[in-house]
Amino acid sequence: MAELSLQHIDKIYDNNVQAVFDFNLDVKDGELIVLVGPSGCGKSTTLRMVAGLEDISRGTLTLDGRNITQTPAKDRDMAMVFQNYALYGHMTIYENMAFSLTLRGEDPNVIHKKVLAAAEILGLTNQLNKKPAQLSGGQRQRVAMGCSIVRSPKVFLFDEPLSNLDAKLRGATRREILLLHKRLQATMLYVTHDQTEALTLADRIVCMSMGRVQQIGTPLELYDTPNNLFVAGFIGLPPMNFYDVTFEEGRLRGNGFEVSLIDEEKATLADYLHKEITLGVRPEDIDVGSDLPVKVFSNENLGMNTLVHGHMGEALNNRISAKLRGWTSYHSGDLIRVDFKKKHFFDKETTNAIRKEAR
Amino acid sequence: MNDERLIKLDRLRYTKNTTSSRLAILAILFDVLFFVSIYKSDVGTYYYNILIGASIIYNLVFMLAVFLGSEGVKNYKQGYSWLLVALGVIQIVRIFILPAGAHAATVRAGGVQTQVMGDAQYIRVIVYLAVSAVCLFVSAAVNLRKSRALNAHVASLNGRQA
Numbered sequence: 003m004a005e006l007s008l009q010h011i012d013k014i015y016d017n018n019v020q021a022v023f024d025f026n027l028d029v030k031d032g033e034l035i036v037l038v039g040p041s042g043c044g045k046s047t048t049l050r051m052v053a054g055l056e057d058i059s060r061g062t063l064t065l066d067g068r069n070i071t072q073t074p075a076k077d078r079d080m081a082m083v084f085q086n087y088a089l090y091g092h093m094t095i096y097e098n099m100a101f102s103l104t105l106r107g108e109d110p111n112v113i114h115k116k117v118l119a120a121a122e123i124l125g126l127t128n129q130l131n132k133k134p135a136q137l138s139g140g141q142r143q144r145v146a147m148g149c150s151i152v153r154s155p156k157v158f159l160f161d162e163p164l165s166n167l168d169a170k171l172r173g174a175t176r177r178e179i180l181l182l183h184k185r186l187q188a189t190m191l192y193v194t195h196d197q198t199e200a201l202t203l204a205d206r207i208v209c210m211s212m213g214r215v216q217q218i219g220t221p222l223e224l225y226d227t228p229n230n231l232f233v234a235g236f237i238g239l240p241p242m243n244f245y246d247v248t249f250e251e252g253r254l255r256g257n258g259f260e261v262s263l264i265d266e267e268k269a270t271l272a273d274y275l276h277k278e279i280t281l282g283v284r285p286e287d288i289d290v291g292s293d294l295p296v297k298v299f300s301n302e303n304l305g306m307n308t309l310v311h312g313h314m315g316e317a318l319n320n321r322i323s324a325k326l327r328g329w330t331s332y333h334s335g336d337l338i339r340v341d342f343k344k345k346h347f348f349d350k351e352t353t354n355a356i357r358k359e360a361r
Numbered sequence: 362m363n364d365e366r367l368i369k370l371d372r373l374r375y376t377k378n379t380t381s382s383r384l385a386i387l388a389i390l391f392d393v394l395f396f397v398s399i400y401k402s403d404v405g406t407y408y409y410n411i412l413i414g415a416s417i418i419y420n421l422v423f424m425l426a427v428f429l430g431s432e433g434v435k436n437y438k439q440g441y442s443w444l445l446v447a448l449g450v451i452q453i454v455r456i457f458i459l460p461a462g463a464h465a466a467t468v469r470a471g472g473v474q475t476q477v478m479g480d481a482q483y484i485r486v487i488v489y490l491a492v493s494a495v496c497l498f499v500s501a502a503v504n505l506r507k508s509r510a511l512n513a514h515v516a517s518l519n520g521r522q523a
Contacts, residue, residue, distance in 0.1 A: 096375035111368040114375075130375050 004066060004156035004189040005031050006052070011061035013047050013213075021047045023214045025061070034183050034190045038200040039210035040236070045193045046161055048210075052191060053082050053159050065156060081150030082159040085166055087142045089134040089149070095121075096130040099148045113152075120151040123185065124178070140171040147182065160192040164199065176202060197237050201225065209233050231353040234282050234346055240309065240323045242282045242346065249274045254281055258315030259294055261342060270358040271347060279356065282346035285309070288324035291341030296322055301332040308332075314340075373511040377435045381507070384500035385431030385445060388493045389424050392452070395489035396420045398482065399459065416459065423448065427497070434504040437511050442501035449497030452490050460486045 006029040013022035022044040029035050037045040050056040052063065054075030063071045070078055089098050096117055103113040121127045124144040134142055143163055150158055160179070164172045180203055183190055194200055200207050201221040209216045209224060209232075217229040228234035234242050247254040247261070249271045254261040261281065263271070271279070286307075297318045302309040308330040314322040324340055332338065347356040400413055427448055433441025463478035478486075 094375065110372060111365060114368055114372045117375075118371075 005029065006157055006189060006191070007062075007064045008048075008052070009062045009064075011048070011051060011063065012059045013044070013051060013056065014059040021213050022051070025215060027208060027215075027218065029189055029191065032187045032189055033205045034192060034203060035206050035208060036192045036194060036200040036204035037208045037210060038194055038197060038236075039216075041195060043210040044213040045195075045208075045210050049082075049159055049161055049191055049193045052157075053080055054078050055082075078157075079155050080157040080159055081153050081155040082161060083143070083146045083150055083163045085162040087134070087146045087166075089142060089145055091134055094131050094133060095126060095137070095145050095148075098134065098145060099130075099152050102149065102153055116152045116154075117148075120148040123151065123182065124148050138171070139167045140175050143167065143175055144178065147179070151182075151186070156189065158186075158188050158190040160190065162194055163192075164194070164196070172199075179203060197239065201237070207237075209236060211236075227355070227357070228346065229355055231280060231282070231348045234348070234355070238284055238286075240285050240325065242284050243288075243322050244348075245281045245283075245320055246278060246350070247281045248276065248278050250276060254279075256281070256315065256320065258317035258319055261294070261345070263345075266358070267345060267347075270356060274347075274349075274356065278350045280348040280350055280353070282348060283342045284344065284346075285323045285325040287344040288322070288326070288340050288342060290326060290338060292339050293341045294339060296324070296338050296340050298332040298336045298338060299334050301330060301334075303329055303331075305329075310338075312338075370510055370514045373437070373507060374515065378437050378504055378507055379435065381434035381442075381500040381504040382431045384496045384503070385427050385434060388445075388449075388452075388496035388500065389427050389431075391489045391493035391496065392420060392423060392427075395486050395493065398489070399463070399478070399486055412459070423451075430497075431500075434500060437504065437508040439505060439508045442504045442508075445497045445501040445504075449494040449501070452494035452497065456487050456490050460490070 006027075008025055008027045008029075011022060011025040012020065014020045025044075025048055027035070037048060039045050047056060051058050054070075054073065058071050061071070062069060065078070090101065093101065099117045099120060100113045103116065104110075117130070118127070121130055124147060126141070126144055126148060129137060129141060129145075134145065137145065143166075146163070163179070164175055167175060176199055179192075183203075192199075192203060201224075204221055206218060207221055207224050208218050211232050217224055217233045219227075224233055224237045228237060231244070235244070245256045245259075247256040249255075252263060252268050254263060294314055295316070295318075296310075296312040296314045298310055298312040300311045302311075306327075308326045308328065310324045310326055310330065310332060312322055312324075314320045322340075348354065349356055396416060399416070426444065430441045430445045430448065434445065460478065460483055464476065464480075464483040466477045467474050468477050469475075
């Protein structure tokens with residue numbers, strides 16, 4: 003059982019730079035939370051505060067109801083996996099995995115059992131006599147995870163563990179982390195800037211920007227109902243298309259184009275009549291149709307889909323990216339017509355999502 | 362075989378034989394104590410200088426050989442145990458060559474006939490050589506016992522897998 007709670011956490015450095023603003027999160031037992039955001043958004047700082055590697059300037063951190071805000075890192079019963087593996091090069095894999103337990107003075111036979119069990123889980127049994135330099139990046143990261151597993155901590159912390167791996171290995175190791183989470187049922191906090199990792203791994207995602215939490219929710223919630231323009235633009239690949247439009251007479255009028263709305267959308271925008279808003283459309287929510295003219299300037303075949311980039315509207319001055327189903331072979335300069343399926347609306351001033359109020 | 366013993370045995374697969382290795386290093390240390398305490402600067406005879414030269418060369422070779430042996434036994438190599446045993450025997454034999462010879466020999470210094478090596482120094486260097494030899498023997502014995510147990514364990518594991 004490991005329930006973690008972060009309440010009103012702030013991080014202010016000595017030079018008065020504030021890295022994290024009022025961070026609130028309750029992590030349930032066995033939950034995998036992914037902190038995602040661009041570089042410098044405060045996600046690693048938050049993780050390091052949880053680990054005890056950074057002081058918490060303000061706020062409270064509790065683990066299973068026990069206040070550990072001021073508890074030294076070694077007494078927090080948490081294990082951290084770093085991007086650069088943090089392995090001892092002169093020690094074998096077995097010795098690396100056993101090291102923390104040896105320091106604790108545990109019985110060597112118990113250490114042996116734990117190391118073999120962890121190696122079995124991670125598929126490292128045949129590598130135990132090797133040195134880290136003899137292993138691939140993925141294997142080294144698994145060893146780093148093994149070093150954490152043997153300690154049986156209450157909470158696992160991962161700080162961008164896959165960033166040093168190539169794309170193929172990243173995918174494989176990501177699946178291993180997911181399997182590991184299912185097997186251990188442990189509480190995990192995972193930091194990444196890669197939204198694919200966040201969407202595939204997380205039970206819940208914490209999306210951060212400029213030190214502030216932008217949205218906390220399941221991957222589907224963040225993808226389907228982003229709270230604001232930042233989340234909408236950050237989650238999803240390729241990113242969402244955004245257009246400045248005005249809501250008039252049941253239609254959205256943009257720079258050289260008009261988009262018709264269904265009744266539900268009109269109702270959502272009822273308070274924004276004659277006002278300027280931001281329209282967001284995901285590339286995968288665009289289909290070839292009859293509504294909006296698009297002049298193609300590139301056609302990227304991805305196998306199952308084709309990514310078409312072009313300019314939209316009468317003046318062809320609005321950039322658009324569309325992820326079309328199947329294999330298409332448009333050429334630069336081709337004129338096609340597209341329809342928007344699902345649309346997202348954002349307040350121009352607050353950048354918050356405009357949603358239909360529950361009445 | 363009970364579970365604890367089996368785990369202890371299985372640990373040998375992944376841990377170094379540090380006991381044997383450290384004992385061999387200890388043997389080097391006592392050899393160093395031996396040879397730094399036998400040389401006298403006030404004896405300048407030709408034969409004494411030759412003896413010192415040979416002794417220094419031998420000690421360098423000895424230290425290199427024992428270090429090699431310590432690395433070998435660290436990895437449970439049985440052959441290195443026999444090297445350490447041979448070096449241990451030589452340490453015992455040395456007691457009867459240089460220290461014994463020096464203890465029996467006399468030299469005329471300042472008009473007075475004195476022993477090259479006094480009784481106290483003689484006992485001390487014998488202890489150094491003897492301890493060095495014992496370290497080598499124990500190191501070899503521990504390694505032989507562990508490496509045989511490890512080989513048998515690995516063979517049984519391989520047999521089970523096959």
